[in-house]
Amino acid sequence: MVSVADALAVLGVILSLPYLYRFTYFIWLYFLRPTKIHHYLHGDAPYAFVTGATDGIGKATAAELYDRGFNLILHGRNEKKMQKVIGELRARGNRNADIQYVLADATKSGHDFEKLIAPFKELNITLVIHNVGGSNGVQPERLDERPEDYIHSLVHWNALFPLLLTRVLLPQLRRSAKHGPVLVQFVGSLAGDISPPRLSIYAASKRFLEALTRGLDNDEHYFDGPTGVRFTYLAVGPVNSASMPQKPSLNTPTSEQFAKAIIARTGCGLRRVAPYAMHAISQVVVEALGQRTVDYYTAEEMKTLIKTYQKSA
Numbered sequence: 001m002v003s004v005a006d007a008l009a010v011l012g013v014i015l016s017l018p019y020l021y022r023f024t025y026f027i028w029l030y031f032l033r034p035t036k037i038h039h040y041l042h043g044d045a046p047y048a049f050v051t052g053a054t055d056g057i058g059k060a061t062a063a064e065l066y067d068r069g070f071n072l073i074l075h076g077r078n079e080k081k082m083q084k085v086i087g088e089l090r091a092r093g094n095r096n097a098d099i100q101y102v103l104a105d106a107t108k109s110g111h112d113f114e115k116l117i118a119p120f121k122e123l124n125i126t127l128v129i130h131n132v133g134g135s136n137g138v139q140p141e142r143l144d145e146r147p148e149d150y151i152h153s154l155v156h157w158n159a160l161f162p163l164l165l166t167r168v169l170l171p172q173l174r175r176s177a178k179h180g181p182v183l184v185q186f187v188g189s190l191a192g193d194i195s196p197p198r199l200s201i202y203a204a205s206k207r208f209l210e211a212l213t214r215g216l217d218n219d220e221h222y223f224d225g226p227t228g229v230r231f232t233y234l235a236v237g238p239v240n241s242a243s244m245p246q247k248p249s250l251n252t253p254t255s256e257q258f259a260k261a262i263i264a265r266t267g268c269g270l271r272r273v274a275p276y277a278m279h280a281i282s283q284v285v286v287e288a289l290g291q292r293t294v295d296y297y298t299a300e301e302m303k304t305l306i307k308t309y310q311k312s313a
């Protein structure tokens, strides 16, 4: 006879299996799994394309890729700053990697994307990191207090620019994928999950990237393919950078620490991943607390943030 206690014990084990799986996977992903970044170093002269590469996360990620043997195509908006960054990268020494660049203001519409990437058309691009974007800090204005132009530029900066750039890169990414894996990563934000008050346009633009990631991956992997071109959405929590000078802490890595986390998680096969372990934990906590609690405390925190922002501005 199976007693009630036995039955409950079995039920308990069954119910805890998903948590056990999640926990084991967490340990594997963040502490044991070796990086697969070198899988993207294939073909003759492989290139990594990084947008918003002259500061913060983008610049640090470009440096990591350079150290690992990638040639680089960097995107920025300021020629002088770009030259300085390229000088810094070259000063890391080690090799004669090719570094090319393209300048374009990502908040502006009307770029001729074919023309922008024409100089790189023949190159073997195996990794794309769509990092450009941002929220302009935190501000008190509501949607109806924003001019239409502002909204266009914020959405273009975070969502349309990476979308339109991906569109023109796809044919050559498929070509590179004929001799090895190719990965396009979109830098997202945990703000996209919780849409904090006064950050709804930014949050929606990041959420756009998440839907795009899954859809494009479905196109290339399940419908047309597999073509070998894969997509990943990076769920990013607080990171110390040029535009977000928040103090580094356990939950807030420096851009350099965060870039190492991006490299470590590259090629993990997930279509959504938080590169940094503490950000993955925040995500679990947010899910566990539920929307009402999260939204209440986020609103309180945004009030404080907006006040400190206004004082420092």
Ligand SMILES: NC(=O)c1ccc[n+]([C@@H]2O[C@H](COP(=O)([O-])OP(=O)(O)OC[C@H]3O[C@@H](n4cnc5c(N)ncnc54)[C@H](OP(=O)(O)O)[C@@H]3O)[C@@H](O)[C@H]2O)c1
Residues within 6 Å of the ligand: 051, 052, 053, 054, 055, 056, 057, 058, 059, 075, 076, 077, 078, 081, 104, 105, 106, 107, 108, 131, 132, 133, 134, 135, 157, 187, 188, 189, 190, 236, 237, 238, 239, 240, 241, 242, 243, 244, 255
């Ligand atoms: N830091 C965080 O806490 C955090 C959290 C979640 C998500 N993210 C996301 O991470 C990404 C990088 O953020 P970050 O904090 O590293 O930013 P950052 O330090 O401000 O660096 C942004 C980079 O993008 C370039 N850039 C900015 N606006 C541009 C424009 N309109 N056109 C062309 N290039 C432009 C900057 O060029 P200049 O050097 O010329 O300024 C710089 O190279 C963004 O997508 C952001 O949404 C950041």
Ligand SMILES: *[C@@H]1O[C@H](CO)[C@@H](O)[C@H](O)[C@H]1NC(C)=O
Residues within 6 Å of the ligand: 042, 043, 044, 045, 122, 123, 124, 179
């Ligand atoms: C890209 O890689 C392939 C495979 O190694 C090679 O045949 C081709 O010449 C490379 N293209 C360039 C421009 O280096």
